[in-house]
Amino acid sequence: MSDKEISELNLKSAEHYGLQLQMNHFTEELAELIQAVAECDPKHVAEEMADVEVMVEQMEYLLTLDKDVIKKYADAHEDHDARMCFWFLAAPVKSINKLRRADLEASTSKRNAAKLSLELAIGDLTSYLDWLVKRFSISIEEIREIKSYKVQRTRDRIEQEDQHDGN
Template sequence: MTDKEITELNLKSATYYGAQLQMNHFTEELAELIQAAAEGDPQHIAEEIADVEVMVEQMEYLLSLDTIYIESWATHILLANDIESCIWHLAAPIKSINKLRRVNLATAADPDMSKDEVQIKRQTANHDLETDIGELVSYLNWLAGRYSIAAEEIREIKSYKVQRTRDRIELETGSICKKVVDDKAAAQAQDLADYCKQQTECEPGGCIFATTGEGCILSDYARPELWPDAIAKQQQEGQKNG
């Protein structure tokens, strides 16, 4: 999937869920990335960087943020070369998101507030969020460099996750049947299996797509009966019964 295709699917999902829900999701993904950075596991960090990049794109779109300013700030910020500073900047957008929420609540609670005052409060909150996201983007790149995470690896994870989200939405809205979703999941599991074979240090429980410590299950969305461990177990039971 190309970067353009990833963005198109991602923004469709953003529109479906809406700004308020995705603001919550953004803060959740930031918290998960902070935990991954504190643990220092490169594979976990790669997955969480991908999640946060997906949500940054959604925030820029849903909140009409100034992407030119964000990109410029991300390019010119002077980074501190330590994990503690990184974690602080990963957390900063959470505070900005909460500030924006408070502005929205205050304006809703006070219908007599002038339009000029509302505009100033929202512009200030948005600008703070744009600045924090610019710094966040810089530290995402810093993290990737620190742990030698290739851009292609992050793109592959993003591609998988935005497609999974779209499949879930289509299933929820009835625009796609469960069989089609299951068939796509099976094909996707094979794609991930092929991807995993290319990894030189993939161990049980260490795969970026694993969700348990019992081995690589390729995906937390593919049907359990498609997981390699389950297939092997079925084959063994078949041989015993035979």
């Protein structure tokens, strides 16, 4: 499956489940990646990285995040540190929570600040994802295969839900 096909299926899933559920899912996937990195298991790290990459794409789409800001911030990192890796993998969770609080307060200025915070956190995160690929000798093809499998599995789950609901 091509990257474009993976992305198309992934964004359909994002639309199906919606922002709130997918923000929850994103934080769960970040926690699972942190656990995999702590275990130092390359296969588990690859699987969880694929999940996080899928969710990053969904957050970019559902929140209309600025991909240029994310890329610029990701490219700004030169040195990576194993200890700091955990911090940068967890940082988007804090930004998601800021965004939720801003939405509860119906504050546009706080929401914009929270979105920028999330863009910067995802920039850091993607920089560390690239670092983890090298650190654990994971191939881009391996990540693509896992993502392909996962988005197809989600598509199948959505189809089953729709059939069960009578749609």
